[in-house]
Amino acid sequence: MNLLESIKMAFSSLAINKLRSFLTMLGIIIGISAVITITTIGNSISKTLNNTFDQLGDVKLTIYPEIRDDYEGKYPDTDDDTLTLEKVQGLVEQHPNELTYSCNEAYGGADIVNLKGETFKALMIGVSGDYFDPPQFKKQIIQGRAPSNADNIGNKHTCLVSDIFCEQYFGSADDALGKTIRFEVNNQGNINLTIVGIMEYTDLEKSEMKINTTKNKLDIRTYVFFPYNTMLEAKGLSPKETILHSAQIGWTSSCDSETAKKYIEDYFEDIYRNNDTWQIAIYDSQEEMGMITTVLNVITIAISIIAAISLIVGGVGVMNIMLVSILERTREIGVRKALGALNGDIRSQFVIEAVIICLTGGTIGVLIGVLNGVLLSKVAALLLNNMAAEYAEYITLSVQPSIPAIIISLAFSMLTGLIFGYYPAKRAGNMNPIDALRYE
Incomplete structure (x- = not known):
């Protein structure tokens, strides 16, 4: 069975139990969205400070x-x-x-x-x-x-x-x-x-x-x-x-x-x-601006790492659901093995399902994180105009999602799927076809 067929089967399996699939992704979604929201806020603050600094034109020693x-x-x-x-x-x-x-x-x-x-x-x-x-x-x-x-x-x-x-x-x-x-x-x-x-x-x-x-x-x-x-x-x-x-x-x-x-x-x-x-x-003043940006980046990274811990919880949830899914599909696994499917075919199918769950959740989390950053910038602009209008012309608000953070988050979500999906997939691949066909 090739990769494309495995991906199609994975989506078909997830579509059968939509609510359970969504709840499985929820931990990944929350973790990724938290990381992207935090990095977007940190990047946006740094970009806003730099834009405001450039606008003021204070480039003298x-x-x-x-x-x-x-x-x-x-x-x-x-x-x-x-x-x-x-x-x-x-x-x-x-x-x-x-x-x-x-x-x-x-x-x-x-x-x-x-x-x-x-x-x-x-x-x-x-x-x-x-x-x-x-x-x-x-x-x-x-x-x-x-x-x-x-x-x-x-x-x-x-x-x-x-x-x-x-x-x-x-x-x-x-x-x-x-x-x-x-x-x-x-x-x-x-x-x-x-x-x-x-x-x-x-x-x-x-x-x-x-x-x-x-x-x-x-x-x-x-x-x-x-x-x-x-x-x-x-x-x-x-x-x-x-x-x-x-x-x-x-x-x-x-x-x-x-x-x-x-x-x-x-x-x-x-x-x-x-x-x-x-x-x-x-x-x-430019050197001081650089120091402020560095401190903001360090704080952003530190908080993002703390937020990323929730991805481990999401990964455990993926493993748990994959184990339940294997038990429910034991007879299916037995039939496929009886028809000539190799252990690697079964294993790859369930690994791909886990990766797709995490990657889909990660993509949704990224979109939510960026949207949160945009909404927070709108709120900040509203508060600035209402509460400190005299400073508004000096401050150029800018929403700047972190592209590296998005790429790393999606890669990390895929890695989570591989790590937490491998054990259930290996267990499914090692099933005895006769025992699987007899499973009630």
């Missing part, structure tokens, strides 16, 4: 001074210890076509008198041109542009304001571009800046700034971004005198993160070679 691990004593704070703008610019100047930098600093609160003579406030932020490189900023700019690196180098008096600022000052954002506004900055003096761009706040920023809950628009304090060097000029400072708490280092298409790290390490190792107290540390 953050550098900052920190105390050396082996230092003991008081923490001095001299010019040699601090991170200055001059040092950062020196790093970029060594690799002008590969590295970029960005930094920002609050200049102070400003009082502005609008066209109606009403006073409102804004917070002045000095930023370098590369500060606006990440995609999320570019999406928020609805008119004009952000202060550029050329504006920064040339100490230009340009600025980027919000649409809310335009409503506060002009009444609307229609004719704001190109207008020059006088800002009276607290304890810093006055500065005139020309509007070159208008941005729109995200829902999250509006929530944090309580923009949606403030009834009087003049009570809202928005941000005004202008070139960093222009801010330094207004303060009467030079890059050498400007101390930074941190700075962001980016790279161009001709470079990558690992090469950028190497450049940073080599540059600051030379500067801090004789400094026994301080060193420059590098924070890589």
Whole structure:
């Protein structure tokens, strides 16, 4: 008897007792569906985090001074210890076509008198041109542009304001571009800046700034971004005198993160070679994202292994039903042997039946597992939109079933059928045909 005939007979046998066949598969279905659901959730979380991270576009290295691990004593704070703008610019100047930098600093609160003579406030932020490189900023700019690196180098008096600022000052954002506004900055003096761009706040920023809950628009304090060097000029400072708490280092298409790290390490190792107290540390958000993904994968695998234990219970159920099936079909086995069927033919028939039971159950379990993942993602999206709508635009939910997990699960279900079906099949194949024909 060939393989195709054995498979047809196996399906015919299973069709005779549909309910019993389904109940036999149930353990396999539950085990496989649990594994696929867990791996789908784990993969989807990892994919969602990666998609959200990519959307935010935060692909810069953050550098900052920190105390050396082996230092003991008081923490001095001299010019040699601090991170200055001059040092950062020196790093970029060594690799002008590969590295970029960005930094920002609050200049102070400003009082502005609008066209109606009403006073409102804004917070002045000095930023370098590369500060606006990440995609999320570019999406928020609805008119004009952000202060550029050329504006920064040339100490230009340009600025980027919000649409809310335009409503506060002009009444609307229609004719704001190109207008020059006088800002009276607290304890810093006055500065005139020309509007070159208008941005729109995200829902999250509006929530944090309580923009949606403030009834009087003049009570809202928005941000005004202008070139960093222009801010330094207004303060009467030079890059050498400007101390930074941190700075962001980016790279161009001709470079990558690992090469950028190497450049940073080599540059600051030379500067801090004789400094026994301080060193420059590098924070890589992508590296942290990789660590989070690794932890999620380990947890997913661990829980999946626990869930897979239920497949053993399902396998025991398959063996039990196969033993019952052999007893019920003893006379059939005797007739087949009397007609010339070999022990291997009988054995292969029952092994194939066990494998088909497990494989069918595994396939159903995979479909249920994937469906569970899709349903859970829909529930997550619904909860996100209802309970944390301000975060929704930052989070890109993604359902990502694990293809390796599906393949391994189906292979494991087939293996379960082979292992737990072999003993009953061997027992059926070793039956004495005369005893089988006499069996009542």
